Amino acid sequence: RKNLGGIWKMASLSLKNVCKVYPNGFVAVKDFNLEIADQEFIIFVGPSGCGKSTTLRMIAGLEEISSGELWIDDKLVNDVEPMNRDIAMVFQNYALYPHMTVYDNMGFALKLRKVAKADIDKAVHEAAKILDLEHLLDRKPKALSGGQRQRVAMGRAIVRKPKVFLMDEPLSNLDAKLRVQMRVEISKLHQKLKCTIIYVTHDQTEAMTLGTRIVVLKDGIIQQVDTPQALYNTPQNLFVAGFIGSPQMNLLDAKVVENAGAVTLELGANFSIKLPEAKGKKLIEQGYVGKTVVAGIRPEDIHDEELFLTSSPDSIIEATIKVYELLGAEVNLHFDLDDVTCTAKVNPRTTARPGDTVKFAIDLSKLHIFDKETEQVIC
Numbered sequence: 001r002k003n004l005g006g007i008w009k010m011a012s013l014s015l016k017n018v019c020k021v022y023p024n025g026f027v028a029v030k031d032f033n034l035e036i037a038d039q040e041f042i043i044f045v046g047p048s049g050c051g052k053s054t055t056l057r058m059i060a061g062l063e064e065i066s067s068g069e070l071w072i073d074d075k076l077v078n079d080v081e082p083m084n085r086d087i088a089m090v091f092q093n094y095a096l097y098p099h100m101t102v103y104d105n106m107g108f109a110l111k112l113r114k115v116a117k118a119d120i121d122k123a124v125h126e127a128a129k130i131l132d133l134e135h136l137l138d139r140k141p142k143a144l145s146g147g148q149r150q151r152v153a154m155g156r157a158i159v160r161k162p163k164v165f166l167m168d169e170p171l172s173n174l175d176a177k178l179r180v181q182m183r184v185e186i187s188k189l190h191q192k193l194k195c196t197i198i199y200v201t202h203d204q205t206e207a208m209t210l211g212t213r214i215v216v217l218k219d220g221i222i223q224q225v226d227t228p229q230a231l232y233n234t235p236q237n238l239f240v241a242g243f244i245g246s247p248q249m250n251l252l253d254a255k256v257v258e259n260a261g262a263v264t265l266e267l268g269a270n271f272s273i274k275l276p277e278a279k280g281k282k283l284i285e286q287g288y289v290g291k292t293v294v295a296g297i298r299p300e301d302i303h304d305e306e307l308f309l310t311s312s313p314d315s316i317i318e319a320t321i322k323v324y325e326l327l328g329a330e331v332n333l334h335f336d337l338d339d340v341t342c343t344a345k346v347n348p349r350t351t352a353r354p355g356d357t358v359k360f361a362i363d364l365s366k367l368h369i370f371d372k373e374t375e376q377v378i379c
């Protein structure tokens, strides 16, 4: 694999039962197991305090691993110093040296390593070309935009040709528009460099658009590791179901009722839907009849259009619109099913407005059913 005038090194990582217990006894990361293949773009996502940065910092060597093993390729690196791990980290506050030019900022790490001037020059120009920074090499950081500074920070990491890039919320200091631009830049960068990237974010859009695989964390424990598509289509538990997707998946308590082999979910006193045979069978087999489960349906899988209303008569519910939100390309309609507020994401052509009673069809093929106690998916 040729890159930046040299062969880019392969890098796979393996985390085996990695735990982090801080000196105050707080368990920040618990039994973290993950195999990362060469060239993967792995995302750690989860709410504030779930252990994303701690895990990334353990990989970088900035935080001691309390127990478990970290392998980079075929080397156990638990006790290897950060600078000898062949890893480059890009932080959210990209901390450029203000008195140095872009060129010197980018070449600094190589200069420290006493790399020959001509080689530094070559590496800096190659990285600058990839990041479209060639015309800015003589500038100081204060004469750059936020996005340009962010690209210099990336450039500083690239010139080192590390085995692995670690990025901790690198876009969080940028405004919304620039964040979208840089997201695309990082995606292109990954395609160009064909490198292994581990990227921390709490932004699910960044996670979904950038990652080849996403690791969803909560309270220091991995909830699910999957491709963006699989996370969206088949969330394994209630937490992942609620965390991925915007607006959030509607989650409703539902009573499982059987009538001559046909299974109905009672979503409240006045709302019920008849389940497709396969789903109903599964609930019967697993002993859920008479019990309460959690039904999950994404806003985009609730339709108000004629086509769906006529094609799926088993899944029609009728509700009064409480709030109408126009978002340009789509409309969110909010309505109550008993005491739970639900959202349907519909076409902006809709004429429904607050106060109107509307018929909705739930796309039953997209219905998720969870165990209320264990919070794990049933079907």
Ligand code: ATP
Binding pocket: 022, 023, 024, 026, 028, 046, 047, 048, 049, 050, 051, 052, 053, 054, 055, 202
């Ligand atoms: P955020 O998105 O807010 O950055 P995060 O997922 O990156 O959150 P971490 O920074 O990894 O979370 O922190 C995980 C947990 O460990 C948090 O509850 C935090 O309070 C705790 N923690 C972090 N550093 C220490 C420390 N030095 N001593 C004790 N607890 C710590």
